[in-house]
Amino acid sequence: MVLVADPQLVDPHTYPGRPWPLSTISRHHTDYYMRKSLTIIQDSLDPRTVVFLGDLFDGGREWLPQGTSGSDPRWRNYGEDYWVKEYKRFGNIFFNEWSRRARAGLHPDQRKILAGLPGNHDLGLGSGIKIPVRRRFNAFFGDGNRIDVIGNHTFVSLDTVSLSAKRQQDSATGRQGEGSNHEIWGPADGFLDNLRSEKSRVLDRAVRVQNNQVENDLMFHHVVDIRDPHVSKSVHTASKYEGSMPSVLLTHVPLYRAKDTACGPLRERSPPSTKPGKDGEYLEKDPGNAIRVEYGFQYQNVLTPDISKEIIDKVGDIQMVFSGDDHDYCEVLHRGYTSPSGGIREITVKAFSWAMGVRRPGFLLLSLWNPLDERDKAIDRSSEDQDANNARQQHRTLQTHLCLLPDQLTIFIRYLFLLVTTLFALLVRAARARNNTNSHVPKRDINGHVLPFTAKSKSTTPPPYHHSSTASANQSHTNGLAIRSTTGRIRASSPYSLPGSTSNDRTTKNYSGVSLHDDPLDERWGRGRSHDEDDDRSKRKGTVESQLGRVWREFRTSLLIVGLPVGIWWIYLAGKY
Numbered sequence: 001m002v003l004v005a006d007p008q009l010v011d012p013h014t015y016p017g018r019p020w021p022l023s024t025i026s027r028h029h030t031d032y033y034m035r036k037s038l039t040i041i042q043d044s045l046d047p048r049t050v051v052f053l054g055d056l057f058d059g060g061r062e063w064l065p066q067g068t069s070g071s072d073p074r075w076r077n078y079g080e081d082y083w084v085k086e087y088k089r090f091g092n093i094f095f096n097e098w099s100r101r102a103r104a105g106l107h108p109d110q111r112k113i114l115a116g117l118p119g120n121h122d123l124g125l126g127s128g129i130k131i132p133v134r135r136r137f138n139a140f141f142g143d144g145n146r147i148d149v150i151g152n153h154t155f156v157s158l159d160t161v162s163l164s165a166k167r168q169q170d171s172a173t174g175r176q177g178e179g180s181n182h183e184i185w186g187p188a189d190g191f192l193d194n195l196r197s198e199k200s201r202v203l204d205r206a207v208r209v210q211n212n213q214v215e216n217d218l219m220f221h222h223v224v225d226i227r228d229p230h231v232s233k234s235v236h237t238a239s240k241y242e243g244s245m246p247s248v249l250l251t252h253v254p255l256y257r258a259k260d261t262a263c264g265p266l267r268e269r270s271p272p273s274t275k276p277g278k279d280g281e282y283l284e285k286d287p288g289n290a291i292r293v294e295y296g297f298q299y300q301n302v303l304t305p306d307i308s309k310e311i312i313d314k315v316g317d318i319q320m321v322f323s324g325d326d327h328d329y330c331e332v333l334h335r336g337y338t339s340p341s342g343g344i345r346e347i348t349v350k351a352f353s354w355a356m357g358v359r360r361p362g363f364l365l366l367s368l369w370n371p372l373d374e375r376d377k378a379i380d381r382s383s384e385d386q387d388a389n390n391a392r393q394q395h396r397t398l399q400t401h402l403c404l405l406p407d408q409l410t411i412f413i414r415y416l417f418l419l420v421t422t423l424f425a426l427l428v429r430a431a432r433a434r435n436n437t438n439s440h441v442p443k444r445d446i447n448g449h450v451l452p453f454t455a456k457s458k459s460t461t462p463p464p465y466h467h468s469s470t471a472s473a474n475q476s477h478t479n480g481l482a483i484r485s486t487t488g489r490i491r492a493s494s495p496y497s498l499p500g501s502t503s504n505d506r507t508t509k510n511y512s513g514v515s516l517h518d519d520p521l522d523e524r525w526g527r528g529r530s531h532d533e534d535d536d537r538s539k540r541k542g543t544v545e546s547q548l549g550r551v552w553r554e555f556r557t558s559l560l561i562v563g564l565p566v567g568i569w570w571i572y573l574a575g576k577y
Contacts, residue, residue, distance in 0.1 A: 001364060001365070003363060004328055006054070009057050010027045012059065047365075048150075049111070053251075059121070063134045064130065087140055126162075136370070144162070153370060156315055158311065165181040165184040195314055245370065247316065254348050259334055262332075263331060264289075268328055290571040320345055329350045362403055427555055430552075
């Protein structure tokens with residue numbers, strides 16, 4: 001069995017001033033965190049029952065039904081429709097995930113999820129509760145006052161946020177006392193008055209289900225006069241369970257305790273103080289380690305002493321109490337209440353959401369063991385372990401274990417550190433790659449070619465020209481090219497000839513009017529430049545394209561190469577786990 005407290009779905013009421021997109025990211029990630037946590041709980045622990053201890057929503061009490069007055073002006077735009085959307089959101093996180101692991105062959109009573117216990121963020125507290133808000137909550141989640149038999153233990157859920165209105169001042173009439181606010185606290189008080197008889201009926205039904213007998217209540221068959229005013233009282237079940245099972249109280253608001261009562265070593269916010277000179281023994285009064293006894297608008301850290309005593313007396317035979325509301329773990333032993341073991345042990349369960357002010361959210365795991373004999377009575381083991389203390393004998397049927405969830409804030413800090421480190425490394429790499437760019441450029445030959453077009457010449461100097469006018473037309477150049485005679489064939493009007501050139505000027509010797517070394521096409525097509533010309537062009541290009549631009553492109557490319565596989569892997573893990 002798993003107890004979950006204070007999921008408090010993040011909504012506009014949680015962080016009123018948080019801008020978009022931080023508000024959307026917070027909402028999405030807290031939902032994802034709780035959904036995945038429940039998935040791991042089911043896959044690893046496979047509990048038969050999950051029970052919520054209130055505060056399912058954060059602003060549930062503010063989203064008023066249509067026609068209800070008294071809304072805070074900040075939340076007038078959020079009404080019934082928004083609350084229904086939040087209910088569906090809660091169902092997608094918890095109900096749908098719970099149904100995913102539904103197993104065939106189990107009776108509905110053997111595997112269930114209970115979320116009917118309200119908190120002050122769901123309804124309000126005491127006289128601040130509005131009846132239409134509570135009716136809506138009960139219509140969707142069930143009655144907050146109920147009895148469930150789980151593992152041969154009687155779990156009593158009590159709507160203590162409504163019961164707290166007892167003896168409070170009525171906001172409408174101004175009266176104070178038991179007669180005021182009766183519409184708010186009346187149902188919870190009536191449930192306590194009829195609890196013992198109702199508990200017997202529920203236990204009888206649970207035992208019949210375990211024995212594969214008829215599930216519905218067996219009624220007496222006799223004729224009654226419909227005009228008899230006592231006829232409703234004469235209709236009752238034919239059988240009633242005469243045994244008893246240990247009772248466990250579930251409440252959102254913790255029971256009253258003395259001021260500064262220490263919560264124990266498992267509390268996160270403030271470690272307990274040890275007794276001077278005695279290691280391992282903690283102080284019973286520790287202000288830093290205790291739940292503060294205080295109240296304010298729509299909240300109250302603990303119940304009043306009168307209401308706490310009334311609950312203990314009417315429920316009777318309480319073995320354990322589980323509560324929520326505080327968001328942190330707290331374990332106390334109420335020695336002032338009557339109990340066979342000299343006190344009643346109460347555990348306040350940690351919040352399930354990482355947005356509730358605790359670094360390590362958690363839940364409480366319960367193991368129940370209370371077998372029945374052939375007469376459907378609990379096996380008496382009081383004679384066993386005579387030397388064991390009374391507390392151990394009393395709590396043998398139930399064991400608890402605090403289970404912690406991941407520290408999401410620390411995970412975010414680690415992610416941020418790794419992100420900054422990765423970006424810095426890629427930036428350094430991009431800068432180094434820009435500096436080493438020129439070392440990877442291949443050298444060109446004298447004509448600007450990367451690869452040779454002819455066999456390598458033994459001499460790197462250009463061949464001399466022959467100017468004899470009587471040279472034969474088939475005279476060969478040393479590099480294998482034939483030089484045609486230019487006598488009588490000079491075309492001054494050639495578009496490729498230079499003005500003012502003469503036949504004796506070496507620089508104007510041309511082949512069909514085109515210079516062999518000063519061809520203007522070389523400048524157009526990039527041929528025939530020297531290394532100095534390449535360097536000059538690189539410098540000119542650098543003025544257009546800055547070095548920072550090249551570093552940015554290299555950094556962007558590296559980021560894409562690294563980020564793409566990391567993103568794909570993250571999506572895979574997110575979908576799998």
